[in-house]
Amino acid sequence: MQLSTKDHGEIRIVKVGEQRIDAAIAIQFKEAVRNCAAETTERLVLDLSDVNFLDSSGLGALVAAMKLIGPNCKLELAGLTANVERVFRLTRMNTVFRIHASAQEAIGGSAPLADVG
Amino acid sequence: MNDARSRVCVSLTADQHAVRDALAELTEALGAAGLPDAAIGTAELVLAEVLNNVVEHALSGLSQGRIEVTLRIGDGTTIAKVWDDGHPMPGHALPTGDCPDTQADINELPEGGFGWFLIQSLAQDIRYTRQPDGNLLTFTLSNDMAQDYP
Numbered sequence: 544m545q546l547s548t549k550d551h552g553e554i555r556i557v558k559v560g561e562q563r564i565d566a567a568i569a570i571q572f573k574e575a576v577r578n579c580a581a582e583t584t585e586r587l588v589l590d591l592s593d594v595n596f597l598d599s600s601g602l603g604a605l606v607a608a609m610k611l612i613g614p615n616c617k618l619e620l621a622g623l624t625a626n627v628e629r630v631f632r633l634t635r636m637n638t639v640f641r642i643h644a645s646a647q648e649a650i651g652g653s654a655p656l657a658d659v660g
Numbered sequence: 661m662n663d664a665r666s667r668v669c670v671s672l673t674a675d676q677h678a679v680r681d682a683l684a685e686l687t688e689a690l691g692a693a694g695l696p697d698a699a700i701g702t703a704e705l706v707l708a709e710v711l712n713n714v715v716e717h718a719l720s721g722l723s724q725g726r727i728e729v730t731l732r733i734g735d736g737t738t739i740a741k742v743w744d745d746g747h748p749m750p751g752h753a754l755p756t757g758d759c760p761d762t763q764a765d766i767n768e769l770p771e772g773g774f775g776w777f778l779i780q781s782l783a784q785d786i787r788y789t790r791q792p793d794g795n796l797l798t799f800t801l802s803n804d805m806a807q808d809y810p
Contacts, residue, residue, distance in 0.1 A: 566679065598708045603771040614766075625697075625698070625701065630705070632784075
């Protein structure tokens with residue numbers, strides 16, 4: 544699972560390096576996203592700009608990850624490609640997740656991201 | 661029937677990684693036939709949901725189960741046939757494809773049940789037939805560029 548993490552204050556940006564979030568990797572993806580949230584993370588923003596395919600298994604994995612991360616950390620999404628955005632729109636999951644145009648927009652500024660560890 | 665410009669047939673086993681490989685082959689054929697990206701994206705999603713359902717339900721517990729997908733790519737539409745030698749659909753009928761309730765409380769949000777909703781939202785003329793040797797699902801997909809990301 545290719546996930547890389549950068550912190551910006553209490554916002555943690557997770558760049559998803561996988562091109563597909565599908566039934567073949569849904570369970571591993573859910574666990575990997577869950578494990579990205581640190582105790583001090585208030586907002587976990589998944590940058591999905593490299594993901595060009597997401598099926599209902601992938602959607603289910605995101606919903607499950609949001610529940611697992613719990614009430615103290617918000618799971619948000621950024622950089623949805625056209626194919627991925629459509630799945631959220633058709634299922635109305637775009638009303639459940641906060642969705643940003645890009646990771647940069649999610650952190651609300653243009654300052655460079657600091658590497659974690 | 662459509663006047664097929666090209667036809668592609670892929671056989672696969674009951675495995676999610678085999679589904680990935682099959683989808684790559686099928687979308688390559690759609691691209692080679694000149695379909696726009698939006699139509700290819702629609703076809704890939706519908707085929708993925710159908711094949712995932714076959715692997716998870718029809719061929720559940722049947723490691724030797726077989727699936728065959730045929731696409732007849734015509735000028736305006738693509739006709740898909742998906743056959744498998746697994747268990748029949750419950751009641752020998754198509755699921756209703758209602759959208760799960762996404763306006764529920766966070767802890768009550770559905771984590772599944774979207775597959776048939778997406779299939780029925782994006783494909784047309786969906787028909788299921790239980791045959792003596794397996795299941796046959798047929799459906800039609802639009803190749804139209806105007807159908808830009810419904």
